[in-house]
Every structure is written in structure tokens, then in C-alpha cells.
Amino acid sequence: MCLLKVTGLTKTYKNKKTNIRAVKGIDLSINEGECLGLVGESGCGKSTTAEIIARLIKEDSGTIVFNGTEITDDKRLKCVGKDLQMVFQNPKDSFDPKYSLLESVMMGACSYNIYSKSQLRQKALELIRYVGLKESYSNRNIYNLSGGECQKASIARALICSPKLIIFDEATSALDVSVQAQIIELMLRLKKENKMSFLFITHDLALASSVCDNIAVMYSGRIVEYGPCRDVLSLPKHPYTKQLILSVLPVKTQGEFKTPEFKAVRKEKGGGCDYFPFCPKADDKCAALMPEFVKHNKTKVLCWLNENNEV
Numbered sequence: 001m002c003l004l005k006v007t008g009l010t011k012t013y014k015n016k017k018t019n020i021r022a023v024k025g026i027d028l029s030i031n032e033g034e035c036l037g038l039v040g041e042s043g044c045g046k047s048t049t050a051e052i053i054a055r056l057i058k059e060d061s062g063t064i065v066f067n068g069t070e071i072t073d074d075k076r077l078k079c080v081g082k083d084l085q086m087v088f089q090n091p092k093d094s095f096d097p098k099y100s101l102l103e104s105v106m107m108g109a110c111s112y113n114i115y116s117k118s119q120l121r122q123k124a125l126e127l128i129r130y131v132g133l134k135e136s137y138s139n140r141n142i143y144n145l146s147g148g149e150c151q152k153a154s155i156a157r158a159l160i161c162s163p164k165l166i167i168f169d170e171a172t173s174a175l176d177v178s179v180q181a182q183i184i185e186l187m188l189r190l191k192k193e194n195k196m197s198f199l200f201i202t203h204d205l206a207l208a209s210s211v212c213d214n215i216a217v218m219y220s221g222r223i224v225e226y227g228p229c230r231d232v233l234s235l236p237k238h239p240y241t242k243q244l245i246l247s248v249l250p251v252k253t254q255g256e257f258k259t260p261e262f263k264a265v266r267k268e269k270g271g272g273c274d275y276f277p278f279c280p281k282a283d284d285k286c287a288a289l290m291p292e293f294v295k296h297n298k299t300k301v302l303c304w305l306n307e308n309n310e311v
Contacts, residue, residue, distance in 0.1 A: 002065075003165055003197050004030040004053070009062035011048055022048040024221035025062070030165065033195040035187070037212035037229060039202055041244070045221040046201045047089075050169045053199065054086045055079065067164060082112045082161035089170035091154040095142045101128065101153055102138040108157035120160075127156040132182060148179035155186065166190075167199045172207060184211050205248050209233055217241045220274035227299030237301040239279045273304070281305055 011023040022045045030036045038046050051057045053064060055077050064072045071080055085108070088094045095104050105124040109115060115123055129135055131152040137145065145153060151171060158166050168187075172180045188211060190196045202208055208215055208229065215232045217225040217240065225238040236242045272287045273279070279286065285304050294306040 001032050002029055003032050003034075003067060004028075004199070005065045006049075006053065007063045007065075009049065009052060009064070010060045011045075011052060011057070012060055021221055023052070023059075026218075026221075026223055028216055028223065028226070030197050030199060032164070032197055033191060034214065035191060035198040035200055035212045037200045037202065037208035037215040038218060039205055039208050039215060039244070040218035041203060044218045046203075046218055047169055049218075050086070050167050050199065050201050054084060054167055056086075082109070082114070083164045084167070085158035085161060085163040085165075086167040086169060087151070087154050087158055087171045089173055091147070091150040091171075092143060094154060095150070097141070097143045099142060100139050101133070101142055101145065104142045104153060105156045105160060108160040112161060114161065123160055124156070127159050128153075130159070131156045131186060148175050148182070151175060151179070151183065152186075155183070159190075162194075163196070165197045165199065167201070169201045170203070173202065173204065180207065187211050205233065205245060217244065222274060222302060224275070224302045225299065227297075231297070231299050237296055237299060237306055238275075238303050239281065239305075240275050243278075273302075 006026060006028045009023055009026040010021075013020045013022055024045075026049060028036065028038075038049065040046055048057070052059045055071065058077050059072060062072065063070055066080060067083055071078070096107075099107070102121070102124055105128060106120050109120060109123075114120075125135060125138065128138060133149060133152050133156070137149070142150065142153065154171075155166075172183050175183065184207060187198060187200075191198070198211075200208060200212055212229045214227065215229040216223045217232065217238065219240045225232055225236065225241045232241065233245060236245055271289060273282065273291055276282045276286045283304075289304070291302050291304045293300045293302050296306065
């Protein structure tokens with residue numbers, strides 16, 4: 001069953017001097033019990049996409065259907081509710097420094113009247129243990145925890161509502177490798193035991209490969225390749241995906257792919273592929289027209305060259 005369906009999502013940030021198109025018509029979906037990885041370099045629009053889905057900022061256009069209900073059908077932002085939670089990159093920034101670990105975790109459910117006061121306390125203590133924190137830390141101020149402990153606390157805060165979907169927005173990027181492994185292990189346990197769904201946003205393909213079922217590769221505000229994680233990472237089709245993989249993972253790809261050099265060729269305004277200036281195989285069609293998705297088995301690729309399997 002489809003839990004989240006995003007169609008035609010766009011977002012432009014405007015100021016006096018210029019307009020920045022952060023998201024340029026994104027389509028994606030997440031089924032119950034699925035983990036979708038959204039990967040790409042810094043500044044490609046991943047976090048903006050996450051914040052729109054979590055209803056922290058308003059989209060310019062597009063629709064989001066979550067748990068069978070459209071949540072973009074109003075001119076103003078409205079809370080999705082307890083079924084969609086988010087874990088942020090810098091967890092300490094999302095906590096009130098005045099409160100203890102226990103109080104901070106309990107706050108995740110205070111607005112929804114799910115538990116009585118005693119039940120809420122007991123549930124919070126259970127989750128503190130579940131995410132791998134010591135119960136003896138419960139009365140510590142949240143700011144006295146380490147970065148990894150604080151991130152586990154933010155996961156416990158998200159879990160206290162028993163959500164259907166959790167968005168992890170670069171939630172492991174500031175953690176050391178051992179803590180990253182603990183977070184990934186926790187996500188896998190939640191998928192298996194609770195059939196929970198995740199949107200896992202990262203620039204780390206190694207982490208994505210260990211937890212994600214499907215993966216969407218994002219470049220310059222667009223998804224350029226989308227499909228099963230194993231297929232995309234082992235046999236990438238889009239030139240940008242190949243370059244991304246070669247830069248971080250020792251994965252063998254078909255054919256040779258050289259480091260791209262910038263082409264000083266001007267595109268027509270508003271036309272052409274965003275990756276054209278860096279693509280070693282781009283031609284005049286790539287410069288003039290925005291490509292359409294081409295399907296290869298279970299993978300979709302936004303590239304003209306894939307029409308004839310030229311990449």
C-alpha cells in the first residue's frame with residue numbers, strides 16, 4: 001500500500017536579486033514498510049524536499065498525498081499529525097535546552113493526548129532504552145548528552161507517537177562511524193519489527209545502500225534516476241549517478257567514465273538538461289531540450305542518451 005505519493009513538487013526561493021529554483025517538479029512514492037533514499041550532493045534540494053513533505057515550508061505547486069489524504073490542498077500550512085515525524089541533522093537545535101532527556105522525549109506526544117501522564121512517562125522510558133540510551137540518563141539535561149546520544153533521543157521523541165513515516169534529513173552526517181552504524185541498525189530493527197517507513201536523505205551512498213529499498217538520485221532540484229537501490233548503485237544509468245558513485249564508492253560500472261570537464265557552451269534560457277555543462281557525452285539535444293524519463297526494467301532515468309542505451 002502506498003503511504004506517501006509526491007507529484008510535481010516545486011519550490012523557488014525569491015529575493016530582490018535572483019530566484020533560486022530549489023525543487024523543479026519532483027515525483028516520488030513510499031510504500032508501507034519501505035525505506036526510500038534521497039541522495040545527491042549538497043545544495044541539490046534534498047532538505048527542501050524533506051521540509052515540504054514534513055509541512056515545515058510551503059511548496060509553490062504540486063501535490064502530496066500522505067496516508068490516503070492530500071496534505072497540500074490548503075493555502076496555509078497545516079500539521080500532518082503524529083503519523084509523520086522528522087529527525088534533523090543537528091539534533092540539539094531541535095530540543096529546548098531547559099529540559100531533561102525524559103522531558104524532551106515526552107514532548108513528542110504531549111500535543112496529541114495519546115497517553116495519560118503516567119503512561120507517557122513509562123513509554124518515554126521504554127523508548128530511551130529501546131534506542132540504546134541508559135535509563136540513568138533520563139534526568140540529565142538534553143544539552144549534556146553527546147551528539148550521538150542526542151540523535152538517539154530525537155529518534156525516541158519521534159517514535160513516541162508510533163508514526164507511520166519518519167524523515168531522516170542528513171541525520172547521520174554529523175556522527176562518527178560507530179554511531180552511524182547504531183542508527184542504521186535501529187532503523188533496520190524498526191522496519192522489521194514495526195513495518196515503519198522512512199525517507200532517508202543523505203549524501204552518503206554507502207549508508208543508503210545498507211538501509212534503503214529504493215533510491216532517488218537528485219541533481220539541481222530534479223530526480224535524475226530512480227529505482228531499486230541495488231540496481232541503481234550496481235548499474236547506474238545516468239552520467240551524474242555514475243560520477244557520484246565513482247567519487248564515494250568502489251563500485252565497478254560498465255565502460256569508462258572520466259572526470260567531467262565544464263563545457264563553456266551556453267544553453268538556451270530555460271531549456272536543456274541541468275547536467276549538460278558537465279556531461280562528457282552530451283550533444284546539442286541535451287543542450288536545447290529537457291529530457292524525459294526513460295524506463296530500464298525497474299529503473300527510471302532522466303537522460304536523452306538512455307533512449308538508445310548510449311550511456
